[in-house]
Amino acid sequence: MFYPELSNYKKLFFPYESLSRTELNEKCSKYPNIDHSYHHLTLDEYLKIYCINDSVILKSGLIKFFKTLSDLKINFNKGSLTCGSIALSYYIREFNGINLNLNKKYKVLIKNAYYGGRCEIFGNQKPDEKLLHFDFAGMYQMCMREELPCGDWYPSHNVNNVNTPGFYFVDIEYYNNIPILPIRNNKLLFKDGKLTGWYWYEELQAVFKLCNVKYFKIKCALLSRENGKALNHFIEKLNSLREHGGLKKEIGKLLINSFYGRLGLADDLVLLKLKRSLGDETSYGLIEDFYLVKEKIKKIPKSNIAIAAAITSKARLKLYSGFMEVIKAGGRLIYCDTDSIFAAFKKDNNVENRLLGEYIKFDTSKPDTVLKDSVFISPKTYGLILNDGSEVIKMKGVNTNLIRFKDLKNSFLKKESNMIIPSEVFYTKNLTLSKSYVDKHITLQGYNKRLWSDGVFDTKPHTIL
Numbered sequence: 001m002f003y004p005e006l007s008n009y010k011k012l013f014f015p016y017e018s019l020s021r022t023e024l025n026e027k028c029s030k031y032p033n034i035d036h037s038y039h040h041l042t043l044d045e046y047l048k049i050y051c052i053n054d055s056v057i058l059k060s061g062l063i064k065f066f067k068t069l070s071d072l073k074i075n076f077n078k079g080s081l082t083c084g085s086i087a088l089s090y091y092i093r094e095f096n097g098i099n100l101n102l103n104k105k106y107k108v109l110i111k112n113a114y115y116g117g118r119c120e121i122f123g124n125q126k127p128d129e130k131l132l133h134f135d136f137a138g139m140y141q142m143c144m145r146e147e148l149p150c151g152d153w154y155p156s157h158n159v160n161n162v163n164t165p166g167f168y169f170v171d172i173e174y175y176n177n178i179p180i181l182p183i184r185n186n187k188l189l190f191k192d193g194k195l196t197g198w199y200w201y202e203e204l205q206a207v208f209k210l211c212n213v214k215y216f217k218i219k220c221a222l223l224s225r226e227n228g229k230a231l232n233h234f235i236e237k238l239n240s241l242r243e244h245g246g247l248k249k250e251i252g253k254l255l256i257n258s259f260y261g262r263l264g265l266a267d268d269l270v271l272l273k274l275k276r277s278l279g280d281e282t283s284y285g286l287i288e289d290f291y292l293v294k295e296k297i298k299k300i301p302k303s304n305i306a307i308a309a310a311i312t313s314k315a316r317l318k319l320y321s322g323f324m325e326v327i328k329a330g331g332r333l334i335y336c337d338t339d340s341i342f343a344a345f346k347k348d349n350n351v352e353n354r355l356l357g358e359y360i361k362f363d364t365s366k367p368d369t370v371l372k373d374s375v376f377i378s379p380k381t382y383g384l385i386l387n388d389g390s391e392v393i394k395m396k397g398v399n400t401n402l403i404r405f406k407d408l409k410n411s412f413l414k415k416e417s418n419m420i421i422p423s424e425v426f427y428t429k430n431l432t433l434s435k436s437y438v439d440k441h442i443t444l445q446g447y448n449k450r451l452w453s454d455g456v457f458d459t460k461p462h463t464i465l
Helices: 002-006 043-071 083-094 104-111 139-144 201-210 232-242 246-263 305-328 405-413
Strands: 119-121 129-135 153-156 166-175 183-185 187-189 192-200 212-224 268-275 290-298 332-337 340-346 370-378 381-386 391-394 418-429 432-443 450-452 459-461
Touching (some): 002 043, 002 246, 043 246, 083 232, 104 166, 104 212, 104 305, 119 370, 139 232, 139 246, 192 201, 192 305, 201 305, 232 246, 305 332, 305 340, 332 370, 370 405, 381 405, 391 405, 405 418
Antiparallel strands (some): 119 332, 129 340, 153 212, 166 192, 166 212, 183 187, 268 290, 332 340, 381 391, 418 432, 450 459
16 A cells, blocks of 8 residues: 555566576566566666665655654654554543553453454355355444443452453353353364353353353452543544545554554563574574574553453454344354354345344445355365455465365365465575475365364354363
């Protein structure tokens, strides 16, 4: 988006697909996509201009970005230039109404209730079904406008219900095909059965309303002394920027989306550093001739993990409400990811273009609402064919242009363990650019957040016994 919104300098064409070192001395005229004004140069000369041009785009874009912030009177600390830090600095100066100095002991406890977004596969589309997709618009900003715990906290060991805003450490046994409470075991999981953990009170209330609870005991709680819509005016102000469109819209969106995460910043920060030689450190990779190492530093940043945890909890509950609306309308959940839902319906169930409840409306004017075909393999690994026939392949770390939807789906349905995708890898060593080819193995049968219960068409939750 830097060009043309933030910079007057246009991105140049780079011949990634066919570039090799032997071609560096050839004329740019060999590449028709390179602008004619550079055809008299060698590729080596052109690539230097390309790199300089990228740096100019970045510099001029950043200058304009920060000038726009100043023009909008969004004050920020010039020593902290991440979007989250800019948003927090602006909030503190103009709207401050939350406690940004939580007791360290409470921070440690609340951290256990700070979970992220939900990403799961519930099944796959059957031949007699149609598949529809829905994205929540501004889910997190909706949550940020609600009542949040904005003051101090106090512990309680003598509480017998979850009616007071706060975080509760509980033992619970409950059952539901779509569990509500998250647990963390390297990744975010949703299991039913017997659980112990810290949870925001609204999630526990939802469990009692929607699930079969066999046992429940509150071991202790951290309760909020003050609750209110402390972020409402802040969100309204940033939303007013978005209404102008263009760069102001993007600034408003960036600051909103990064703010709640910045509130969850931990006291133990990890810095990434480059070192020429290793001591006792562990290397996490090479960048040219430098080792990438991690260094922990102790810092007490202004933050409020309680608000961040409450916001993410509210977002998961909104997603869950969307689940219920789909099911009530006769649908079957297929896949979800934080703020989006894929659902299958019988072909004669006319659910399109009508509000199913408070949130879900499958708007067919959007190009990715109606899907012709799909295959869901694991979180963030799937393939789609849109209504216009175009293919969408989602898969991390590979060139998805090399994958055809038909091949991906057939391999998955045949229970093949993996797909092999040839991939180019560029790397530098001693200032020399090299290219190698590696085979990346994409696991097709490794999904384990839920259990496949009906071939590839349905899953059920893991149960903790």
